[in-house]
Amino acid sequence: MEIKGAAVVNTLPPYGHVIAAEKWRNSMLLQGLKGEGVKILFESHLGPADFHLPNKSCVLYLSECDVIAGNGYKRKVVRYRNVSGSLQELVLVEDSQLCQQYFSSVQKFVTFDLGLTLLPVRGQNEASQLIAQMVHMDDRDNTFRRRTSFQLLDPLVLSVVLQVPGVGRVKALALLKHFSSLQQLCNAAPSQLEPIVGQAAALLIHHFFNKPVKPVCF
Numbered sequence: 001m002e003i004k005g006a007a008v009v010n011t012l013p014p015y016g017h018v019i020a021a022e023k024w025r026n027s028m029l030l031q032g033l034k035g036e037g038v039k040i041l042f043e044s045h046l047g048p049a050d051f052h053l054p055n056k057s058c059v060l061y062l063s064e065c066d067v068i069a070g071n072g073y074k075r076k077v078v079r080y081r082n083v084s085g086s087l088q089e090l091v092l093v094e095d096s097q098l099c100q101q102y103f104s105s106v107q108k109f110v111t112f113d114l115g116l117t118l119l120p121v122r123g124q125n126e127a128s129q130l131i132a133q134m135v136h137m138d139d140r141d142n143t144f145r146r147r148t149s150f151q152l153l154d155p156l157v158l159s160v161v162l163q164v165p166g167v168g169r170v171k172a173l174a175l176l177k178h179f180s181s182l183q184q185l186c187n188a189a190p191s192q193l194e195p196i197v198g199q200a201a202a203l204l205i206h207h208f209f210n211k212p213v214k215p216v217c218f
Helices: 028-035 063-066 072-083 100-113 124-135 155-162 169-178 182-187 189-197 199-209
Strands: 017-020 039-044 052-054 057-062 086-093 119-120
Touching: 017 124, 028 039, 028 063, 028 124, 052 124, 057 124, 063 072, 063 086, 063 100, 072 100, 086 100, 100 119, 119 124, 119 199, 124 189, 155 169, 169 189, 182 199, 189 199
Parallel strands: 017 039, 057 086, 086 119
Antiparallel strands: 017 052, 052 057
16 A cells, blocks of 8 residues: 655654555565555655654665775665654664674764664564554554563663663663562662672672663653
8 A cells, every 4th residue: 555645754654553664565674564454655855854653753775785885874864854744763883793893883873963762673574563663552452562561672771771881682671570660770780780690790880870870760
């Protein structure tokens, strides 16, 4: 199905759906979304965004090629930020072995220079799983939410935790399984963190959330 008309930068899909740019029609990412039960609406005038989600957010996907090709991705991200309207802008970035030497500079530009939310993914398969979880986040029948008492993969919460030095994806998920909110994690003592991530990481996490300029806890 294709949405007709001019650019639809603020259009939201129905729950359980994603609006995808036409270029993604035959991609592995969309095949993964369909496998997760997400329905796809195609749009050829979506602007710089790649996907619109029903939770009032949009997604720009930076591939391995985008990351290693130089600074061209910066123009794409700036344009994305400038025309995304009222939607929350998320940037998914492939963090492959080839991208590792460039990733820190991409992260700095996206998160610190532009103030956007960056979520690292290993490839299109992992990206499809993350997007599907965000699409189903408000679905009361979502089996992922039945297995947990809170929204582990809220993109903003996960993004904040992944910015803590020494905390990768595995430790971030372990922390979010143990603490029911980011507020609890912010207030946790090193002794509460140590059994989950070890002594060194516990001290780093505690310092990160207790610096003079603290991140917003919610």
